[in-house]
Amino acid sequence: MGSAPSDGAADRPLAVFKILVAGGFGAGKTTFVGAVSEVRPLRTEEALTSASVGLDDLNGVDAKTTTTVAMDFGRITIASHLMLYLFGTPGQERFWFMWDELAYGALGAVVLADTRRLGDCFPSVDYFEKRQLPFIVAINCFDGAPHYDPADVRIALDLDPHTPAVLCDARQPSSAKLILITLIEHILASRPAGTSGPWPAPATTPA
Amino acid sequence: MGADDKWAYRDSGPVVRPYALTGGRTEPTGGEILDLIAVIVASGQPAGADDPIDLSPEQRKILSLSRRPITVADAASDTALPLGVVRVLVADLVLQGRLTIRPRRPVGEQPSTDLLQEVLHGLRAL
Numbered sequence: 001m002g003s004a005p006s007d008g009a010a011d012r013p014l015a016v017f018k019i020l021v022a023g024g025f026g027a028g029k030t031t032f033v034g035a036v037s038e039v040r041p042l043r044t045e046e047a048l049t050s051a052s053v054g055l056d057d058l059n060g061v062d063a064k065t066t067t068t069v070a071m072d073f074g075r076i077t078i079a080s081h082l083m084l085y086l087f088g089t090p091g092q093e094r095f096w097f098m099w100d101e102l103a104y105g106a107l108g109a110v111v112l113a114d115t116r117r118l119g120d121c122f123p124s125v126d127y128f129e130k131r132q133l134p135f136i137v138a139i140n141c142f143d144g145a146p147h148y149d150p151a152d153v154r155i156a157l158d159l160d161p162h163t164p165a166v167l168c169d170a171r172q173p174s175s176a177k178l179i180l181i182t183l184i185e186h187i188l189a190s191r192p193a194g195t196s197g198p199w200p201a202p203a204t205t206p207a
Numbered sequence: 208m209g210a211d212d213k214w215a216y217r218d219s220g221p222v223v224r225p226y227a228l229t230g231g232r233t234e235p236t237g238g239e240i241l242d243l244i245a246v247i248v249a250s251g252q253p254a255g256a257d258d259p260i261d262l263s264p265e266q267r268k269i270l271s272l273s274r275r276p277i278t279v280a281d282a283a284s285d286t287a288l289p290l291g292v293v294r295v296l297v298a299d300l301v302l303q304g305r306l307t308i309r310p311r312r313p314v315g316e317q318p319s320t321d322l323l324q325e326v327l328h329g330l331r332a333l
Contacts, residue, residue, distance in 0.1 A: 013276075013309070014246055014276045014309070015318070015322055016244045016246060016278055017244075017318070017326065018242075018243065018244050040280075040281070040284040041284055041287065042280060042283055042284045042290065043283075043289050043290070044283075044289050044290040044291055045225045045226065045289035045290075045291050045292065068289070071290075073280060073284065075281070076330075076333070078325070078326055078329030078330065078333075079325075079329060082322075082325060082326065082329060083278075084326065084330075085243070085244050085278065085280065087243065087280075101240065101242075101243070102243070104242055105242055105244075105311070107318070177330060177333060180330055181327065181330050181331060184323060184326055184327045184330065185327065187323065188320065188323055188324070188327070191317070191320065
């Protein structure tokens with residue numbers, strides 16, 4: 001199909017994909033989602049389940065049984081039948097219980113790394129590795145932050161050899177877009193070689 | 208009530224408790240938690256069927272939005288209601304036969320390479 005106009009798209013069923021944007025607090029998740037997608041307001045009023053009790057510091061708020069969480073949420077319309085949805089993962093410990101729900105059926109994830117606090121993205125990396133969800137590490141180049149070679153960051157994060165680690169500027173739409181392209185390419189590349197996999201062979205010429 | 212309610216005090220919460228709209232229920236009837244990007248669409252009801260008196264304004268809004276297929280997250284965003292509330296309301300509408308959840312590919316099954324190539328081309332063209 002290539003760059004041909006997607007005529008007849010109206011006849012095609014809506015296909016939606018979920019991509020998670022993870023990383024430590026202040027790593028640029030909100031900025032990234034805002035740079036590359038149409039940001040949509042979304043909040044959730046989560047009941048404090050027994051899962052979060054113990055994680056959540058409930059001292060002095062004994063009567064509180066729900067908690068409001070504003071979510072980073074953005075939509076990219078590829079075509080009228082094709083939408084990408086970006087969801088930022090909540091950074092605070094007490095919202096860990098939301099991760100499984102967010103990751104359910106997700107296509108892949110972007111882990112934003114801040115080189116000043118690289119350790120903050122360990123939990124995200126661990127999570128996606130355990131879940132075997134394809135992800136890439138995007139090293140957000142903050143002004144004034146020490147500049148590291150992606151290869152060093154890979155070592156510091158002990159990434160699998162095939163997991164991409166690339167530099168980005170989460171404020172720049174073109175840079176953020178490139179991150180998503182890298183993720184989709186990574187997902188395609190991690191598929192079993194040949195046509196023996198469960199997926200149909202591509203009918204179009206790969207780029 | 209704006210979408211970004213300011214809390215007067217840290218523990219006070221919104222003025223109207225969100226789950227008042229669901230009769231206090233925080234989990235959808237039937238127990239199945241809808242995925243954020245589950246696609247919902249209004250069932251083919253006869254014209255005018257979107258204002259039956261037994262529906263709340265919020266449910267009517269959701270029905271009206273889902274004349275075209277939309278995701279649960281979009282429905283929550285467009286109604287400015289918390290996601291959990293929308294899930295409960297959607298589950299009720301599904302039970303009443305007013306909404307249908309579009310079947311989606313099983314979690315273990317990957318989207319076709321074709322479709323991903325299409326996403327890739329689309330992203331590059333943005």
